[in-house]
Amino acid sequence: MNATAPNLQTPATALSSRSFAAGQSFITAVKVFWHAELFPALRAEYEQRAATAQHRPETVDDVGSLLRDSTLYQYFGWFERHMQRFKYAGRYGLIAWHRQQRGELLGRLDEASNVELDPQLEMPRYYVSCDIHQHPGGVWSDDVAGFVYERAASTTTPLAGTKHADLHDRFTDVIGRESSSPQRVLDMGCGFGKSTRPIAERFPEAKIDAVDLSAPCLRVAALEPHDVRYRQMDAAATDYPDAHFDLVTSTMLLHEMPPPAVERTLAEAARVLKPGGKMIHLDFYHLADPFTRFIHYTHGRRNNEPFMEPLAEMDLEGTLERLGFTNVRIEPFEEAEGALSPGFRPWRFPWTVISAERA
Numbered sequence: 001m002n003a004t005a006p007n008l009q010t011p012a013t014a015l016s017s018r019s020f021a022a023g024q025s026f027i028t029a030v031k032v033f034w035h036a037e038l039f040p041a042l043r044a045e046y047e048q049r050a051a052t053a054q055h056r057p058e059t060v061d062d063v064g065s066l067l068r069d070s071t072l073y074q075y076f077g078w079f080e081r082h083m084q085r086f087k088y089a090g091r092y093g094l095i096a097w098h099r100q101q102r103g104e105l106l107g108r109l110d111e112a113s114n115v116e117l118d119p120q121l122e123m124p125r126y127y128v129s130c131d132i133h134q135h136p137g138g139v140w141s142d143d144v145a146g147f148v149y150e151r152a153a154s155t156t157t158p159l160a161g162t163k164h165a166d167l168h169d170r171f172t173d174v175i176g177r178e179s180s181s182p183q184r185v186l187d188m189g190c191g192f193g194k195s196t197r198p199i200a201e202r203f204p205e206a207k208i209d210a211v212d213l214s215a216p217c218l219r220v221a222a223l224e225p226h227d228v229r230y231r232q233m234d235a236a237a238t239d240y241p242d243a244h245f246d247l248v249t250s251t252m253l254l255h256e257m258p259p260p261a262v263e264r265t266l267a268e269a270a271r272v273l274k275p276g277g278k279m280i281h282l283d284f285y286h287l288a289d290p291f292t293r294f295i296h297y298t299h300g301r302r303n304n305e306p307f308m309e310p311l312a313e314m315d316l317e318g319t320l321e322r323l324g325f326t327n328v329r330i331e332p333f334e335e336a337e338g339a340l341s342p343g344f345r346p347w348r349f350p351w352t353v354i355s356a357e358r359a
Contacts, residue, residue, distance in 0.1 A: 023092020039347035063294035081302040115222035115230040146220035172198040179278040182246035188235035189253030193221025200226040236264035273358035285352035286332040325356035
């Protein structure tokens, strides 16, 4: 899907805050049903079909063939695609609501500090050619897109009781165990700052730089009162000197790039890290079985995330070793302790911690 900037300046029929909240609550409730009811039912149907199949499914295509005529799978896919679309672009969607609030939101952005924007920055083609997450126009094309993305991210995984809200804090705990007292930190693909804030709180003495392609997201990030230097640039081609950082990190960045850009970004991390410095990413990579892989790949297609599948097919360990990293570890990032009831198996992202050390 080609990205075209949404016309957020066109007046729309007034949408009350009550109507907007009710519409978004309904969409979230349907997403909870999708996570907690449809997915377990689909997994059970798949396991039943797999048990009676002539050959046990071994590949993504095998799983697809097994579910091709499943009415339940068709419902599952329809709900996933269209609930996300309605969240953004429906009558009670985020675009309509933020269009109404445009003047106030632009006024808030004037308060942003510690942000350096580059109006001449050439956006990578992969970044502007797809409305990622079904966000109309992407997160880069409109001044208030950072606020839209921030609101959208709050219901990405809406299951009550899963403690998703502290995911970034728990990832920061992982960072702290791997790199206890970094003096200089680079957060790649920081977005609206959700990943950067807990790092700044965990390491208050560190000098932290955070980079992203999206000026609207950076301006939202810079509204927070943390001593972080936010800069608009491509994580794959920064202007930092060699061996400048003790720690380089990112959160859900790599799966939004094609493999060549992933490799350039990892190579850039190697360049700017000091010898012995740590690189730690949280992303989607650990896929334990063909069914999980099938669901993940088709999620990427339905949610306008075309590089989820290519990332999962990359040999990340080999790539990192070739780039000069040692102590490479690729490990699943589990739910918070006690987050899920025993035996409860809703849909979840295959969160994975990818860490390595600069040789």
